[in-house]
Amino acid sequence: MEPIVLQEKEKLIKRIAESKSKAKVAKIEAAFNMAYEAHKPQFRASGEPYILHPLAVADILLDLNIDTASIITALLHDTVEDTHVTIEDIEKTFGKEVAKLVDGVTKLNKIENQPENVKQAENFRKLLLAISKDIRVLLVKLADRVHNMRTLSYMGSDDKRLRIAHETMEIYAPLAERIGIHKFKNELQDLAFAELHPDMRKSILSRLTFLRKEGCSLVDTIVNEITAILAQSGIKAEVHGREKTSCSIWRKMERKNVTFEQLSDIIAFRILIDNIEDCYHALGVMHSKYHVIPGTFKDYISTPKANGYQSLHTVVMGPERRCIEIQIRTYEMHEVAELGFAAHWSYKQNNPYGHEGTQFRWVRELLDILENASSPEEFMENTKLEMYYDQVFCFTPKGDLIALPKGATPIDFAFAVHSNVGLSCIGARVNGRIVPLKTELENGDQVDILRSKVPMPSPTWEKIVITGKARAEIRKFIRSKQREEYINLGRAILTKTFEQAGKEYKEKDLEPICEQFQCKTVEDILVSVGDGILNRLEVLRAIHPEEKPARKSLNPLSLLRFKPKKEEASQSLPIKGLIPGMAVHFAGCCHPLPGDRIVGIVNTGKGITIHTLDCEMLENFSSIPERWIDVGWEGTGNEAYVGRIKVVVANETGGLAAVTSCIAAQEVNITNIKVVGRSLDFFELLIDIEIKGTQQLVSLITAVRALNCVHSVDRTKS
Template sequence: MTEDKIITIDQLIQKILEGEKQYDLSKIVAAYEVANKYHQGQKRESGQPYITHPIAVAYILLELGMDTDTICAALLHDVVEDTDCTLEILQKRFGNDVAMLVNGVTKLKKVETFTKDEQKAENIRKILLAMSEDIRVIIIKLADRLHNMRTLNYCRDEKRRNIAHETMNIYAPIAHRLGIRSIKDELEDLSFMYLDPYAYNEIEKQMNMRKGSRDQLVEELMARIKERLAKDITPVPVIEGRVKSNYGIYKKVYRDGKEIDQIYDRYALRIIVNTVTECYNVLGIIHDMFRPIPNRFKDYISTPKANMYQSLHTTVIGREGVPFEVQIRTWDMHKTAEYGIAAHWKYKEGVNGGNTKDDRRLAWIRQIIESQQESDDVEEIVRAIKNDLAPEDVFAFTPKGDMITLPVGATVIDFAYAIHTEVGHKMCGAKVDKKMVSYDYEIKTGEIIEILTSNVPGHGPSRSWLNICKTNEAKSKIRLWFKRERREENIFEGRNALEREFRRNMIRVPEDDLEEFLKADMRRHNCDTLDDFFAAIGYGGVQLSKAISRLKTEYNKKYGEKHVDSTAEKEAKKSSGNTSGIIVDGVQDCAVRFAQCCNPLPGDDIVGFITKGHGVSIHRKDCVNYLSQKDDPELKDRWVSAKYEGSNKKSGYFKTTLDIIAVDRIGLLADVSSALAMINIYIYESTARELKNGNAILSITVSIAGMEQLNNVITKLKKIKNVISVERSGR
């Protein structure tokens, strides 16, 4: 099916009649008539009647061998979203299954409280939820996206790139995970063509230059292998030639820095036999005929990929000196490789509920849904999908020989949580091939990994693991543990984090008004009380970096810009205010104040803000307030360059607060005080709070001369026994 070819309903019906599979033709024709009626008068961006799109989607699904209800749903998939047709009408006319499938692929209507990104996140989440109930939803969506990509040239440039980017990041990885190779390859190639047209055309040109010699080489190899196999195997296996996709070549040429002639599997032969035993017999014959390249053999029969793909892969060199790949598989493996989970409908009649392989294919969908149910950040959801659906996997083993499949880059923490949630929670170390490794060790295929656990009461994961582990499943389980087991600590952490963000953005909401001010965000994240909201921030359920811009806008609306400006002046007035060591716009003797929203220290890159009657307020250059206001036409001229004098600056000391989390014990506070006294650091004030999990949080305000001394203090404190983390407050 070419990019511009229009499929008619007559061609769709002819395709159905020519196939071996039985369809309810009258139901399909009725679905077409309803779709044609509701789409009457609608046009695509190409100018073609809109009905050509659902017919094309149905044709793609027919080629995959999908069932009658799926074909009907494809014909009707846009009527609820784009016309006044309702799900009730479809349910009454075509039954529950068709209505459910159409609902699954129908985008949510615009909700007033949603931003554009939140709307996109909800639509992705809805698709995942629907496909976890019935995998046919995503197969329809993939066919829909494939036809849209084939006709994407009619859209404007910006829209083309956005759709291509979404396709590459979400739909192609899902097609890969479901094992539908034909759709995955075409989606990647079409996306690649719009995202990097120069590279695409260059590869196309290079491959066309080699086309004649390539076709001749493949034909000669196929003939030689077929002649040899005919002597040993009856019936003679089927042999096919294959050329690697443009995007597959691009990844190896541009990502790995290889020349096209260095890509061993750009030419490939596929040999299809009847039994697994014949697969290994053919492998022996191929290795006898050609010289195998070391470390280029992969046995995906004994260790299938996560999408259930099975095959033997070996790369060999013929007499011509050209390397080529040989894939050897049975017919059942071939069906799974080509059609993935869609082979369930293509080669079996009826619904095979409870199929173990299908259940395993769908498990990752539920994991993504569970981990992203509280997130309204579309980038986070896309990142989770990309991580969990990574095309490349590693295979490692437990000491008992159980195989665990994880994405490339996964760590021993991911491995522990893949075994069992409790194994991850109780993990206290790991051995790889009997050698101790750190938590950030990245797993490699074939390694034997032993997870060491602790049964000490209260033992659990560290928050730092969230920055180490790779898989969304592990991150979700760690967050859930902190949500359930460390509520008091989460509330404390969340409140501190919110206060720090408020200081950085000059947001000063009276304590009595705080709950009302945060009410909309609390409702958005299903939090009934302020403590629930603080706890959600503490365990990572609320992304402050995303919420703060919305809160700042709300603050400006409620309290007004004058309040914000006076707050900045008050903060500057409170900070230590002398002119020592600061050069403002080339002038040394300006009256300056240090803004508490970002707490600048000597050594920080700084900038000045000319206040109304209170001198110059000094901010860090990474201060959110500066970054958000520096291009404001009304404030732009009030920002001036500033810097420390350097070696000629006079000594000065500044107040800085440090937050210390440690395992609580007798003498902890004394050790902290002693450590600071030994390096002559003055303590202005300190507070400590014991937590029910055995940890303690200490906040100490100290006198610091600059960044170098601050880093030395933090390093010193981290060396104290049982200290878990030390962070500068207000960063």
């Protein structure tokens, strides 16, 4: 055994022996021996024996007062992935508990030929499932990442170093914060920051060094002054001053868009006290002695963070008019702040808290995202959204606390309460007032979600929400609803196509041709026809081979424009019941309305886009007649559609008010107003309106045109 390996092993065993029985130490030594033999021919990129890595991971975990199974897992965590050792070998020697933990931290080996982003997503998916069963998997994985980041400089490939640093910053550092292990979080952030922004980190560190030399005595002065002030008030406390990490300083500079010199609270002071009552007493003393900076007080004792973190935070104008951040907490709270949930575990009492990861809400939320994601990449995208730092705390009408990322909307709040609440959300009251659903929530807001009986989230919500859970739920619902819409549209298209060919459409006839079109079910064929991937005429010819292909020379636009009205109504495909934005889309170039003569253009993968027959854009599709669908308004109800009018109104007081009041009197809703031209006497408006058809539009135009202040009003399709 190499001298350095023997030395590191003995150091680890000595530390373990201080808190573990001889029997447990013997098990750990057996795990080391297995790992040593397995990794014997391997070396790290630094040139050191590979076994030093698992030894270092185990040593890092010892700071958390971890259990024996976790230490054994740390020593064996790379054996299955990188050596001949199998999970069965580990289970035979160390039991099922250790075998499951090792399996949880082992990457998948069957996806090596996949793109890097897919591999990352699949491995994280496996890790999350393992964490949900046993949170100790995450502890080992974080310790593994800490040591890998400490030795990242030995990795030759710049691209690989950057990829690992990004992954650390976006996933592993936030995970460490989620379980409250700030020691891991801070180190992971700083090491990743050093790789991603080396020049910025160097600049910040040099400034910190300068401040340290200049202000060393100032920190001691403030510590002594705060200690004395608290003692005079009868509060026994321990006061420490500490610099913020380079990464946290950089984040604050980015968030506030300020320079290093403009930051006021680079040094934070921590007050440790015996009990909660004295924490609030100490806060009162600080606020009475020093001027408080408004809006900086945060009470995480009465409202703990999701990871269990508790403390009082405030920023005051301290000695020499320096802004200083003060954190006040008990010794027990401080232990939780440093060690996170691991501080709660008591292995000597048979672990009353349990190892299941699902006891943590954030794990359950990530599992929801995993269940709702359509692909590994989507899961990873939504997971990164969920890995936030800053939080706001809002309340339900019953007083239940909901923690959300900063910038969250009422829609995010609704999905955080329950998936069904989010899906049926139609509005929100914040602090008793109706607000737009895109409103950003603030700390302390009381949010009351208004619901409909039928779930119908808008596809546009995906651009509004910022939580991964909300986005995943919305996407899942839209996918399901869109599939349903494509099935209905595909069925209607085939029915009309067969009818026009003089054939009877029977859905059972589609079953024999599923394999021909690489579809598993009849519904898959209908979806493919509905979303435009599969040509309806190909389906017709597959069932009726005698049908000849359509003649390409015919101009579909001419045929439709000169079709008799009666024939048009009988042969067109009705769009009744199809939801705009799902399988059917209304073109923004011409804004078709009920009463207009229309045509549908099949867009591959997107369904049908409806245009008016006089739309200029149709010329672009004249050479592909097979993508034209004869559609009609037949049977449409009272649905509102978006139309647009151009109004030229006199530039006088009350002119705009007169126009909007007139539109409201016609029971028409305005969705957007834009000023597109202005002169001394007139200005030109484009007004988007929700209208039920051309008849209502004509009535509206007539009413607006009658206003004295209106020079002209016309429908516009541009």
